[in-house]
Amino acid sequence: MNTRTRPHATPASPNQAGGLRERWNVMTEHLDRIVAHDLLALAVRVAIAAIFFLSGRTKVEGFLSLTDSAYDLFRTEYKLPLIPPALAAHLAAYAEHLFPLLLVLGLFTRLSALALLCMTLVIQVFVYPDAWPTHLSWAALTLYLVGRGGGRFSLDHALGIR
Numbered sequence: 001m002n003t004r005t006r007p008h009a010t011p012a013s014p015n016q017a018g019g020l021r022e023r024w025n026v027m028t029e030h031l032d033r034i035v036a037h038d039l040l041a042l043a044v045r046v047a048i049a050a051i052f053f054l055s056g057r058t059k060v061e062g063f064l065s066l067t068d069s070a071y072d073l074f075r076t077e078y079k080l081p082l083i084p085p086a087l088a089a090h091l092a093a094y095a096e097h098l099f100p101l102l103l104v105l106g107l108f109t110r111l112s113a114l115a116l117l118c119m120t121l122v123i124q125v126f127v128y129p130d131a132w133p134t135h136l137s138w139a140a141l142t143l144y145l146v147g148r149g150g151g152r153f154s155l156d157h158a159l160g161i162r
Contacts, residue, residue, distance in 0.1 A: 041144075041151030045109065048141040049100035052116055056096025059089065066093055078127050095119060103145070106154020108161070113145035 059070035074085035102112040
């Protein structure tokens with residue numbers, strides 16, 4: 001047998017495993033091109049941004065005036081160690097508005113995703129430890145962005161920021 005050529009099996013019929021495997025592999029190659037990192041990164045940026053931004057909107061009235069209920073939540077339910085409730089409420093509200101906005105724009109994507117990942121970890125450990133399935137999904141989305149960046153449809157790409 002010539003070492004430069006690959007041995008070819010007889011063509012498999014569509015009912016045989018080899019034929020199905022080949023069709024599957026061709027289909028996944030097409031999907032790889034269609035659902036490239038750039039499209040996936042855009043969808044992930046918008047998805048995780050929406051979760052945190054909408055949470056932030058529940059804490060404010062108008063532009064960024066914290067509601068009394070936001071202060072109450074941080075005094076009673078969200079009791080964080082080492083941070084006074086009023087400061088924690090402000091920091092959370094600002095972070096839940098700033099980082100999602102940066103993610104949608106794709107500006108400082110990795111840093112913004114890392115900040116939201118840290119928020120997720122704080123929520124998981126100190127606030128709602130039983131909500132790990134939700135927090136795991138948030139962590140997975142943010143970890144993807146931390147690891148891979150915002151993609152071509154981002155200001156990071158346009159500005160040459162890695």
